[in-house]
Amino acid sequence: MFRPQRRHAIAAAIAMACSASPVFGQTPWPSQPLKIVVGFPAGSTPDLMARLLAEPLQQALGQPVVVENKTGAGGNIAADQVARATDHHTIGLMINGNLTIAKILNPATTYDPLKDLTPVSLIATSPLVLTVPASVNTSGAAYFAAARQSGDKWNYGTPGVGTVAHLGMELLKAKAGIAPVHVPYPGNPQVITALLGDQIQMSLLPPGLAMAQVRAGKLKAIGVTSAGRSSVVPEVPSLAEAGVKDLQLEIWNAVAAPNSLPKAHVNRLATLLTEIVRRPEIRQKILAQGWQVAGTSPEGLANRIRVDTAAMADVIQKNNIRPN
Incomplete structure (x- = not known):
């Protein structure tokens, strides 16, 4: 008969194996390359941040991670592409405005940050x-x-x-x-x-x-x-x-996903990204670019979005700011 400690160890090992493996009949995720869409050109801060994350994320996921630049409208074209994605393999590296005041500033914006995108993780912040x-x-x-x-x-x-x-x-x-x-x-x-x-x-x-x-x-x-x-x-x-x-006031970069991405995948990405950005060598590279590492849960990013949206919406409304 197993000792109690032995039984507990075996139960823990079985639970860990089950959590790491797909349920029978389900396709492992990711099952194809993961795409990070960036709304700014090569060499921009969001682009550099996405490429810094891509390689370690690829190693952790066991699938290629590619960065796609989709420029225009201050990153909102890329954010819209992410919001509409239904392939479960598209996420975005975005700036404050894409996830907070895009729709408030311009009601014609084709996506709603609060309804169409799911927060994954706040990556890095910086004052101005x-x-x-x-x-x-x-x-x-x-x-x-x-x-x-x-x-x-x-x-x-x-x-x-x-x-x-x-x-x-x-x-x-x-x-x-x-x-x-x-x-x-x-x-x-x-x-x-x-x-x-x-x-x-x-x-x-x-x-x-x-x-x-x-x-x-x-x-x-x-x-x-x-x-x-x-x-x-x-x-x-x-x-x-x-x-x-x-x-x-801070500027920040964050990873967001379409609402169609299952919560389990969102949580897995958040855990991996948080671990990656907190590695000493990654932290140092981010600091050298003028940013301070954050690395939050989806809930942490969601809270930051709510606070910043309220503050910036107040400025927009009081000063009647509208895009040209």
């Missing part, structure tokens, strides 16, 4: 850096005092209407009591060029873009939009240190 020309000779509270005095004579640049940088600046204006005028550009490279040429006075930029210019002495960082200092750019103070209270 309030960046100004190198010619600015003030910082901290003195900078905001000068901004308030200048009123609408100052301008700020963003990579477009409805972007996180745009909504974040409108939120900053309300919190700091400043009134710079919005100047939209085709993308952040053009925003940086305008800052370098003193054509605009400020912008909220991702650390990966801003800090190369700041460290070269070509631009100046006033503060980050996180609640405190960020591990991504620990040398830059938070805007709270400059007297701007109750402002917390």
Whole structure:
């Protein structure tokens, strides 16, 4: 007769084997290559993040993992493709806007983030850096005092209407009591060029873009939009240190799936992705790109989506922001 400990060990081993194996008659998942759809071009942050995840995810799943770039509409074309997928082998690497305010900003958006997509895992987050020309000779509270005095004579640049940088600046204006005028550009490279040429006075930029210019002495960082200092750019103070209270804003990348993907597959992907991004070598690569690892459960990402959707929807409605 087996000892109690022996019986328990055998029962645990059987349970583990059953959970790892498909039920008889069911096809193992994934049964074909898994596709990660990215709404931005090769070399963009979402693209780099997806390709960083693809190889270890492929090793864990035992099936090829391919990245497909489907650009346009700020990533919403790709998000729509994911939302409509029914093959159980299509997921997306998306940014904030695709999973939060896409439908609120533009009612004509062909998918509803909250109804058509299933959260899988929040991959990485980053604050934005309030960046100004190198010619600015003030910082901290003195900078905001000068901004308030200048009123609408100052301008700020963003990579477009409805972007996180745009909504974040409108939120900053309300919190700091400043009134710079919005100047939209085709993308952040053009925003940086305008800052370098003193054509605009400020912008909220991702650390990966801003800090190369700041460290070269070509631009100046006033503060980050996180609640405190960020591990991504620990040398830059938070805007709270400059007297701007109750402002917390981050950009983020996340993996989402169509609602058609079974919950068991969603949970498996979330567990694998969380383990992958927390590996020291992967964490370091993500940090080098200007991001802080998150790695959450589907429920963690769903909560983040709810909170950010409410905050950004409030900014959109109060400022009557609509896409061009």
